[in-house]
Amino acid sequence: MPVIDVNGASLHYIEKGSGTALICIHPPVLSSKNFRCQLEHLSRSFRVIAFDIRGHGQSKASKTPVTYPLIADDIKGLMDRLDLKKAFFCGYSTGGSIVLECLLSHPDRSLGGIVIGGMSEVNTKRVKRLISTGVFLSKIKAIHTIALGVSWSNSINMKQFRELYRDAKQCDAKNAEEYYRYSLTYNCTKRLEEINHPVLLLYGQKDTPFHPYAFLLQQRLPHNELYMIPNVDHRVPTKAYEDCNARIEAFIQKHVT
Template identity: 55%
Template sequence: MPLTCIKGYSMYYEDCGQGTPIVFIHPPVLTSLNFQYQMKKLSADFRTVSFDIRGHGSSEPSREEITYPLIVKDIRQLMDQLKIEKAFLCGYSTGGSVVLDFLLSCPERALGGIVISGMSEVNDSKLRNKIARGLFLSRIGAISAIALSISWNQAKTKLSLMRSLFTDAKKTNAKNAEQNYHYSLNYNCTAQLEKIHHPVLLVYGEKDTPFHPYAKLLQERLPKSELVFIQKAKHQIPTKAAGKVNDLIRQFIYRCESSLLKG
């Protein structure tokens, strides 16, 4: 099990392949295991790095409150230890908000961003209620209930995948999950999006209609964004539309590298 020490605590990570680096960021209670299809397939062309946020999966619980700035600092230190000067940041769901925060606070360490089913703020009642439910269940220590629900949603009929996701997710520290949910519920960087000048790929499911307003908001506010809707897909793109999103990521990075060479 690859572990490294980040600011005095043990972080689990995976580092596969060679070439242009991509760092993957998961949402609360889910873990880096949710990106297993990206790590496996994209590592043939790129250096893929995933990690468990503090208090999630196999990473040690955090004494510090989980916030996006803390996660960003941890990513920077992990990149330092892996000798990665710059990388593409790829986040799923609220992990996409961490990508945006990284691009705003550490632009010199980024090559670009990939936001999958993500948002710059939580402004609709349905999503607010969903995150608030996760916050409440974390507060009362019902991590297994959250883990079972999200693992089922990510995997459905793939029982072996569901079991592995559930086994990993239920390790989550309840206090750290509560902090993560709380921060994601109140995060808002929409007014700062115009400051992000890196290329950003936005990927959403055609059937994930509640998230379409978030997709369009990001497309309108980000100066260099590409928006793609995956046909017949819902929210759980990394596991349920892995082949399609992997192709989109691959093509996006190749276009970015081609633009840099021309520039």
């Protein structure tokens, strides 16, 4: 099990392939295993790295509160330990918001970003309600309930469900609550114009609650490409992995110098 010490934390990570680096960032309670399809397929062309955020999956719990800036600094530390000067950052859901934070806080380490169903702020009632439910369930330590729901909804078969659930139920409740809670208040919308790197925006065509966030990013980011993946909702990395991977591969090849 590859584990690396970063900023005083012990982080589990998976790495496969060689060449241009792509670092994948998961949402609360899920883990690096949610990017299994990206690791398997995109590693044929790139060096793909997925890691477990503090207190998630096989990474140890953190006494330091989990925030987006802390996760972004951990990613920088992970890159330092793996001798990576620059990388593309790919995040799913709130992980996509962390991509934006990485591009803002560590532009010198960035090649570009891939935001899958992410947002620069949470400003709609439905998405606020979804994340607030995560805060509440984490606070009462109902991690197995969250783990069951997110693992089942992101799985395409029983084998994948068991793999996701095995990791998700290990999530530290306090760290999950911190991650969810920070997601409710994070707002980088006014700073999006500062991002000069190319950003790929991928959203499910059926994921209508998140479409306002897609259009906001499309309007505000200086260099972006927006694609609506057909016949899928929010669970793009697993349930539409072929289209998702094809878009990511074309985007990286287009912007690699």
